[in-house]
Amino acid sequence: MLPGDIVDRAGIPVTSPTRTCWDVARWLDVVEAVVVIDGLLARRIVDIPALREYALARAGCRGWRSLLRAVDLADARAESPQESRTRVRLVLAGLPRPRTQWVVSDGGRFVARLDLAWPEFRVAVEYDGFWHDDPEQFHRDRRRLNRLLGGDWLVLHVTARRLREDFDGFLAEVRAPLRSRGHRPGD
Template sequence: MTDIDLGTAYTWDDARSRGATRGQIAQDGVRLGRGLYLSSVVEPDLATRCRAWQLVLPRDAAFGLGTAARLHGAPIAEPPTVHVVVPSRRQLPRRAGLTVHERLLAEEDVVVVGGLSLTSGPQTFLDLAAGLPPAELVAAGDALLRAERMDAASLARRLERADRVRGVVRARGCAPRLDGRAASRPESLVRYWLAISDLPDPQLQVPVHDRWGREVTHADLGYSEWKVALEYEGRQHADPDQFGRDVDRYSLMAADGWLVLRFAGRHLGSPVVVVDRTRRALSSRGWRP
């Protein structure tokens, strides 16, 4: 008997009803949950697994919290289970590998991205606020803005009707600090640490001009008044071509009188170090509290 084409994802009952044998399912399928399989020939990334889960979820379910955040492009760790949001009901779907949450959602709180129903950017930000520390919440919010999953107006609307929702106080406190110009999680974290200190708020993507007034480069973060720049050096900066471009950038900045502070992954757990070094740099350039 010829094997049946089962596609990338299928349930046991559907596969058997189409004539697939137990042996074909055992050989082809990777079990995601009770009675749910993903073909072994596809890459089991998060989006692919979520499309498979849709086969057994209620039609009004949406992927939410950390799962939605990852699918929206936010820089948070992928949760060990897939998180799903459903309207309140007597009996919630219960399956190993799923974490189900009840929510009272408006129509605008759910969007379809790549064929998947997800909580919207503002709803996802609000849900994350209940569990993420403020610095990480700002980094996630920056990413949602950068990816155009929300804007200031849509976030304000969602938070306005979120009275007594868990996490809303933190969400409202962090919302004014969000900025979609932040290019990465490390930049967002550094900006947050500086913003809650007694130092001036740093500028983002600060232009650096030569003596003729031409923009020759820009700094991730900085203080143009005192010509102090802050740069985060990720792994990509170890690439030889990128390293050469960085040398040019830092030389141009130094030639125009900029003092450049460079930070790396080792500093992401040390906000005190980042703030102290920035304070010393600003003080050396004439800043006074």
């Protein structure tokens, strides 16, 4: 460990947030490392320039490339671990990087905020978590979805089970509308 890698928290020595990101990038697969880093970014505990600088200052040491790769995939706007997992897996599968928490408006009026979106193609992915058991939330989401569909958006939904058991099928479902709406792999 280098100076600054250990900090004092209430009298307990712990690794600094940047060092923690380094460690998770070394120990976890890239998807799970990004989940942790996204959470720290969202809470403003770390920031991307500092993480890049930390990795580059340790170029040649075991783990520096892993941290850079995770940082390149990280996004402070991710709002849940499953959204992060979905986004990273889609990007690693070769899709263009989606925008997170994309706001759709119509004439300056708010329509919806989408988990993941490719606004230039009007394609979005919504992660459906456990809170969809709430009838009122379900009602609001479906009303929002109907307004999006009226605006020519295609919104695909994914669940934890689908990500776990049929990611390839879901990936094909996302690729198809992106291609039909003009995305060319390699763009």
